[in-house]
Amino acid sequence: MSTTTIRLPEELKARVAAAAARAGTSAHGFILEAIAEKTAQAERQNAFDAEADQRYATLIQRGETISWSEMRRYLEARVRGETAARPAVRKPTP
Numbered sequence: 001m002s003t004t005t006i007r008l009p010e011e012l013k014a015r016v017a018a019a020a021a022r023a024g025t026s027a028h029g030f031i032l033e034a035i036a037e038k039t040a041q042a043e044r045q046n047a048f049d050a051e052a053d054q055r056y057a058t059l060i061q062r063g064e065t066i067s068w069s070e071m072r073r074y075l076e077a078r079v080r081g082e083t084a085a086r087p088a089v090r091k092p093t094p
Contacts, residue, residue: 006031064089 008016013027020030059065070087077084 063091065092066090067092 016030017027020027023030025033066087066089074084074087
């Protein structure tokens with residue numbers, strides 16, 4: 001484990017101490033947990049963005065899509081419990 005120094009404004013330091021006390025942990029533990037949560041959130045966002053970029057690249061490469069109005073009708077029917085035919089994939093019209 002290594003040491004990193006962070007400088008907190010006095011107001012934030014007091015808020016962290018109060019929040020840590022309410023959570024039943026030390027300020028150090030509270031800060032570590034907050035950093036771990038923020039890191040995990042950033043990693044999830046990066047993974048989400050990478051998947052979205054990959055899916056968009058595939059969509060552009062194939063040149064096929066489903067119109068939102070058709071997909072919405074399909075999804076709404078499924079939510080209502082109705083059997084619905086999947087919308088057809090087609091090349092978009094300009």
